[in-house]
Amino acid sequence: MSYLTRRLSTFPLVMLGVSILVFVAIRMVPGDAITAMLGTEAGLLTPAQREALANYFGIDQPIAVQYWHWLLGVFRGDLGISVTYGKPVLGVILERFPLTLQLALMSMCVALLVGLPAGVFAATRNEKMSDLAVRIFAMIGQSTPNFVVGLLIIYALSAGFGILPTMGEFTPLLVDPLRNLGQMILPAVTLGFAFAASVTRISRSAMLDVLSDDYVRTARSKGVPKRSVIWRHALPNALIPVVTLSGVEFGYLLGGAVLVEQIYALPGLGRLVLDAILQRDYALVQGCVLFIAFNFMVVNLIVDLVYVALDPRIRLGEGG
Amino acid sequence: MGRHFSTRLISGLAFAATLGVSFVTSPASAATLRMAWSQDATGLDPHKQTAFSSIRLLELIYEPLVRLDKDLKIVPAIASSWEFSDGGKQLTFKLNPNAKFQDGKPVTPADVKASFERVLDEKTAAAARANFRSIASIETPDQTTVVFKLSQPDVPLLTAMASINAAIVPASEIAAGSVGTKALGSGPFKLEKWDPNSKEVLTANKDWAGGKVGVDGIDISVLPDETAILASLRTKQIDFALLNDPLVATLVPKETNLTLNRTPVLAYHVLQLNASRKPMNELVVRQAISCAIDRQDVLDTASVGEGKVTGPLTAPGYTTDASQLFCYKRDVEKAKKLMADAGYADGFSATVIAANGEPATAASEAQVIQSQLAEIGVKLDIKMMELNVYVDAWLKGDFDMAVALNGGRADPYSMYNRYWTKAGNLQKVANYIDDTLDSQMQKGREETDPAKRKAIFANFEKHLVEMSPWVWLYTSYSYTAQQKNVQGFVPTPEGSLFGLSKVTVQQ
Numbered sequence: 001m002s003y004l005t006r007r008l009s010t011f012p013l014v015m016l017g018v019s020i021l022v023f024v025a026i027r028m029v030p031g032d033a034i035t036a037m038l039g040t041e042a043g044l045l046t047p048a049q050r051e052a053l054a055n056y057f058g059i060d061q062p063i064a065v066q067y068w069h070w071l072l073g074v075f076r077g078d079l080g081i082s083v084t085y086g087k088p089v090l091g092v093i094l095e096r097f098p099l100t101l102q103l104a105l106m107s108m109c110v111a112l113l114v115g116l117p118a119g120v121f122a123a124t125r126n127e128k129m130s131d132l133a134v135r136i137f138a139m140i141g142q143s144t145p146n147f148v149v150g151l152l153i154i155y156a157l158s159a160g161f162g163i164l165p166t167m168g169e170f171t172p173l174l175v176d177p178l179r180n181l182g183q184m185i186l187p188a189v190t191l192g193f194a195f196a197a198s199v200t201r202i203s204r205s206a207m208l209d210v211l212s213d214d215y216v217r218t219a220r221s222k223g224v225p226k227r228s229v230i231w232r233h234a235l236p237n238a239l240i241p242v243v244t245l246s247g248v249e250f251g252y253l254l255g256g257a258v259l260v261e262q263i264y265a266l267p268g269l270g271r272l273v274l275d276a277i278l279q280r281d282y283a284l285v286q287g288c289v290l291f292i293a294f295n296f297m298v299v300n301l302i303v304d305l306v307y308v309a310l311d312p313r314i315r316l317g318e319g320g
Numbered sequence: 321m322g323r324h325f326s327t328r329l330i331s332g333l334a335f336a337a338t339l340g341v342s343f344v345t346s347p348a349s350a351a352t353l354r355m356a357w358s359q360d361a362t363g364l365d366p367h368k369q370t371a372f373s374s375i376r377l378l379e380l381i382y383e384p385l386v387r388l389d390k391d392l393k394i395v396p397a398i399a400s401s402w403e404f405s406d407g408g409k410q411l412t413f414k415l416n417p418n419a420k421f422q423d424g425k426p427v428t429p430a431d432v433k434a435s436f437e438r439v440l441d442e443k444t445a446a447a448a449r450a451n452f453r454s455i456a457s458i459e460t461p462d463q464t465t466v467v468f469k470l471s472q473p474d475v476p477l478l479t480a481m482a483s484i485n486a487a488i489v490p491a492s493e494i495a496a497g498s499v500g501t502k503a504l505g506s507g508p509f510k511l512e513k514w515d516p517n518s519k520e521v522l523t524a525n526k527d528w529a530g531g532k533v534g535v536d537g538i539d540i541s542v543l544p545d546e547t548a549i550l551a552s553l554r555t556k557q558i559d560f561a562l563l564n565d566p567l568v569a570t571l572v573p574k575e576t577n578l579t580l581n582r583t584p585v586l587a588y589h590v591l592q593l594n595a596s597r598k599p600m601n602e603l604v605v606r607q608a609i610s611c612a613i614d615r616q617d618v619l620d621t622a623s624v625g626e627g628k629v630t631g632p633l634t635a636p637g638y639t640t641d642a643s644q645l646f647c648y649k650r651d652v653e654k655a656k657k658l659m660a661d662a663g664y665a666d667g668f669s670a671t672v673i674a675a676n677g678e679p680a681t682a683a684s685e686a687q688v689i690q691s692q693l694a695e696i697g698v699k700l701d702i703k704m705m706e707l708n709v710y711v712d713a714w715l716k717g718d719f720d721m722a723v724a725l726n727g728g729r730a731d732p733y734s735m736y737n738r739y740w741t742k743a744g745n746l747q748k749v750a751n752y753i754d755d756t757l758d759s760q761m762q763k764g765r766e767e768t769d770p771a772k773r774k775a776i777f778a779n780f781e782k783h784l785v786e787m788s789p790w791v792w793l794y795t796s797y798s799y800t801a802q803q804k805n806v807q808g809f810v811p812t813p814e815g816s817l818f819g820l821s822k823v824t825v826q827q
Contacts, residue, residue: 029706029709030708031706031708031711032708035708036362036708037369038371038447039370039707039711040714040715040726040727042711043745043746044447044738044746049443049446049447049449052445084362084517086501154548154551155547155551157551158555164551164552164554164555164557167552167557168518168519168541168543168558169519262545263544263548265544267515267517271517275516278706278707278708279362
């Protein structure tokens with residue numbers, strides 16, 4: 001419990017650091033909300049017009065003053081107003097988040113359901129042809145960018161079979177689960193593809209380590225069936241690196257999967273951040289990055305807690 | 321167990337995929353046009369938005385006083401007639417008495433006056449204000465007449481007024497400060513819903529003074545990836561799409577159920593030289609660069625030949641025979657000699673900036689130019705930038721050379737006065753001006769006779785190309801793709817989608 005409290009107490013500090021970093025970084029990038037809106041036409045503005053726009057976008061004050069105003073707002077639970085959407089930032093983010101969360105969960109399911117059995121299978125057939133096949137497949141999966149996989153899937157389905165999931169209008173899970181799954185399954189497979197390859201590789205090598213441990217040999221010599229040795233005795237101990245990998249990947253996915261969201265036209269967090277950066281919607285960029293950082297910390301914390309559940313020898317917060 | 325599990329997984333995926341597929345075939349109501357584009361509007365204020373992607377949406381909702389047709393002729397919109405008087409210093413409009421805003425209220429001269437005053441008010445921060453500076457006062461003598469009094473003869477003003485940046489909005493909305501948050505115009509479509517970067521829903525305006533709208537409405541989806549747009553067209557999920565990437569557009573004719581509309585546009589691809597920097601400050605060096613570039617090769621390689629080599633004038637009615645312009649036939653020997661004359665026989669190094677994806681061909685153009693200039697010893701370092709970063713550097717004139725796609729206008733004066741007049745707002749970007757360019761532009765502004773105007777701008781063009789502050793390359797096409805049962809769309813050289821007001825979808 002004290003470990004949990006200690007970890008939670010670092011959250012505000014990290015968030016503060018992240019907020020300063022993103023606040024300054026996005027303003028240091030050349031170009032501002034005015035050039036984002038007007039492009040080269042911004043050159044036609046008179047100084048008075050420029051001033052009026054800077055005031056409208058709230059960028060006419062020194063950065064420190066802007067930050068202070070923003071921070072005061074955050075303490076009141078107000079992340080600011082998005083100039084693109086004309087709505088409070090938190091509202092815009094929370095509208096997009098369910099999709100991103102669902103996509104992350106679905107692609108993790110794809111990854112674990114494919115990657116874990118494949119990894120275990122390969123480890124038990126170490127150096128045989130089938131192991132080699134799995135390893136080659138994993139290598140291809142890991143080294144193929146997901147936008148290539150996505151585009152290939154779209155092309156193959158539309159040109160080869162004349163079919164494609166509905167794009168453009170996203171249906172939330174709770175509104176129409178079937179329609180939603182129809183839209184989400186291909187993006188999840190696309191994202192899960194490379195993720196599954198990583199899981200395969202890491203579970204294979206972890207499994208190989210564990211399978212050569214004494215207790216596994218002991219279990220075998222006691223006559224425990226092979227299947228039971230693998231799935232009941234060895235696998236739980238091989239899971240720690242898989243959990244670490246999945247946690248990190250899942251944390252990344254919660255930040256949105258820009259390319260896959262672009263290709264399948266899904267209104268997720270990744271596209272939201274990308275568009276916000278391109279349009280220099282400062283409040284929205286800050287809000288999104290903060291939100292993503294928070295999610296990442298929560299996921300990391302959960303991963304640590306899962307370690308304890310998997311391996312009782314690990315005692316969190318007691319100096320190893 | 322592993323194998324058993326995989327079988328279940330595969331059948332699960334197959335089931336889920338069938339779910340996805342089962343939704344594909346449900347067609348939307350035939351009278352609603354399902355449309356897609358890759359870049360969404362960035363705002364709803366017609367006076368402030370300058371991005372193509374915003375204008376394409378706003379011109380379906382709002383209307384200016386006049387409009388440009390497919391031949392760039394000025395035709396009625398809210399105004400039914402107009403005339404210049406007082407030696408080009410007065411412009412009088414008669415409004416269409418049937419013109420109504422989408423809330424049913426008539427469009428009055430007071431709305432016109434309030435709209436232009438809003439554009440001219442510096443607090444509005446409308447970039448288009450620069451085109452309307454000659455308006456001294458606006459009078460509304462009766463219920464259908466608006467009179468613009470001008471401080472100087474300004475013939476291009478009428479063409480500038482055909483822009484959606486001069487749209488007429490209700491005076492009451494201006495007073496309430498709600499222009500931009502609420503889209504209330506007099507155009508063919510009403511905006512029912514806008515989810516930025518995702519979706520727009522438009523319904524036909526039954527009261528539109530321009531006649532009956534051909535469809536009940538338009539559902540626009542934002543599909544950021546254009547190959548996904550093509551896939552959606554292929555599977556009949558959408559009826560009509562706007563495409564930017566020539567590489568995607570050229571695949572459309574291969575699909576039997578699709579039609580590609582390909583229209584030359586006014587925007588031009590150009591290599592901008594910064595004549596305030598050494599050695600581009602020397603005329604012969606700029607001319608050497610111009611002579612060393614094979615414009616057709618840039619077009620063929622970077623843009624799969626989709627376009628036409630152009631001089632500075634791109635509007636039909638003003639274009640001249642590009643092959644007659646200075647060094648439009650590549651001449652490497654001449655270029656080398658010019659370089660040697662300037663004392664740069666061994667060449668020099670420079671940086672060229674270009675924006676990522678804007679246009680889609682920017683990086684390829686820079687690469688072709690890099691290899692062509694290498695032949696005369698110019699070592700180009702290509703710097704690709706995010707669009708906004710590029711715009712920032714461009715506006716500051718902070719580059720040696722820049723690959724650019726600059727917007728065109730129907731009138732050469734409106735198109736170039738920002739760059740090639742002494743008081744031009746973008747002189748800092750153009751970085752070159754001389755008396756001939758300035759005086760030709762001023763003559764063009766005042767001249768009302770079309771044939772004389774054409775001759776003035778032809779002289780302007782010839783001189784500009786010889787001075788080579790920039791190297792004009794080519795104009796490209798705007799592309800829309802549609803299903804065979806979509807009929808009646810008329811594209812324009814401005815890339816306008818206003819033609820959607822007369823489109824019908826056959827059952």
